[in-house]
Amino acid sequence: MYKINTIEPLWWGLFGAGGFIAAFLLPVHMLVNGMLIPLGAAPQEAYSPQRLAALVSHPVVKLYLLALVSLPLFHWAHRFRYLLFDLGIHGGRTAIAFLCYGAAIVGTVVAAWTLVRV
Amino acid sequence: MATSAESRTRAYRWRMPVAWWLKSTHYTLYMVRELTAVFGALWAILFLAQVPLMKADYAGWLSQMRSPGWVLFSFVSLLFVLYHVWTWFNLMGSVLYIRLGKSPIPGTAINALMFAVWAVASIVIALVVATPILVG
Numbered sequence: 001m002y003k004i005n006t007i008e009p010l011w012w013g014l015f016g017a018g019g020f021i022a023a024f025l026l027p028v029h030m031l032v033n034g035m036l037i038p039l040g041a042a043p044q045e046a047y048s049p050q051r052l053a054a055l056v057s058h059p060v061v062k063l064y065l066l067a068l069v070s071l072p073l074f075h076w077a078h079r080f081r082y083l084l085f086d087l088g089i090h091g092g093r094t095a096i097a098f099l100c101y102g103a104a105i106v107g108t109v110v111a112a113w114t115l116v117r118v
Numbered sequence: 119m120a121t122s123a124e125s126r127t128r129a130y131r132w133r134m135p136v137a138w139w140l141k142s143t144h145y146t147l148y149m150v151r152e153l154t155a156v157f158g159a160l161w162a163i164l165f166l167a168q169v170p171l172m173k174a175d176y177a178g179w180l181s182q183m184r185s186p187g188w189v190l191f192s193f194v195s196l197l198f199v200l201y202h203v204w205t206w207f208n209l210m211g212s213v214l215y216i217r218l219g220k221s222p223i224p225g226t227a228i229n230a231l232m233f234a235v236w237a238v239a240s241i242v243i244a245l246v247v248a249t250p251i252l253v254g
Contacts, residue, residue, distance in 0.1 A: 022158040023206045026199050028240040030161060032248045034192020038184045042248040052172040052179075054253050065169060069162045076159035083152045088136050107159075111166055118170050 004097045011078055011101060018075025025068055062115040069111040073104040154202035157195040164191070207232035 036042050045051065055061050077100040084096055139145040171179035182188065210232045211225025246252050 018155075019202075019206050022155070022199060023203045024236055024239055025243065026158050026162065027196060027203060028243045029165065029247070030192045030196040030199060032244050033165060033183070034161070034196070035189055036248055038189050038192075043250065045250040046248050048250075049176045051250060051253055052176070056169055056172050058253075065166065069166045072155070072158045072162050076155040079152045079155040083149070086139070086149070086152070088134055090133075107163065114166060114170060118173055 004094060004101070011074070014071065014074035014104075015078035018071035018073070018078075021067060021071040022075050026072060029068070056118050062118070066108075066111055066115055070104075070108040073107045074101070077101050077104040150198075151201060151205050154198040157198040158202065161192065161195040161199075164188070203236065207236065 032042070037047055056065075081097055081100040085093070089096070139149040168179055168183060171182065208229050211228040214228055216223045216228065
């Protein structure tokens with residue numbers, strides 16, 4: 001139990017970094033990639049096959065996308081862990097912590113693997 | 119006589135009622151704030167799943183991102199994440215201590231600065247992603 005809590009500053013640091021990424025970057029992507037482009041409100045040249053392929057192949061874009069996905073996962077893990085406590089789930093605190101942070105770590109590895117292979 | 123640790127410590131165990139967070143608007147908004155992270159993470163994962171298709175299966179990507187489910191989920195997620203933005207940047211004035219010369223910058227100014235930087239960053243990202251300005 002105390003092992004996962006002694007590195008609490010690490011989890012909290014990742015939570016904070018994720019909070020910034022989620023606040024600064026996610027809304028505009030939800031608006032543009034989730035609404036404007038799907039609804040045809042953006043010029044088609046912006047998402048032509050050539051431009052998209054060039055963008056997602058670029059190492060800087062890959063790093064950007066890794067941060068965009070990974071850090072909000074750690075932000076989620078920390079908040080969700082304590083959300084469960086707040087809801088009155090008292091048993092399995094260690095298991096919950098492992099599952100939450102573990103899911104964020106697995107998600108980061110999957111994201112990195114996915115982006116490397118693009 | 120029982121000697122297990124459980125019975126030796128006879129401390130009163132107080133438990134919160136399960137629905138404590140529905141008792142006051144402040145509590146409910148606190149839980150909504152905590153919940154925003156679920157939408158942010160889920161949206162990011164679903165977006166990541168689209169990235170390989172953009173290059174390998176363009177037609178498949180087009181139909182996936184044009185599905186009403188994706189647009190609706192993005193809209194709902196945007197509402198939740200905007201609440202995260204509001205609470206997160208309004209906290210910054212209390213969390214960050216920045217001194218300019220001898221006097222500290224007031225918290226409200228730090229909050230305002232955060233929102234301003236956020237607005238500029240969002241416009242720049244929107245221009246890069248939604249227009250062919252960069253990588254034409």
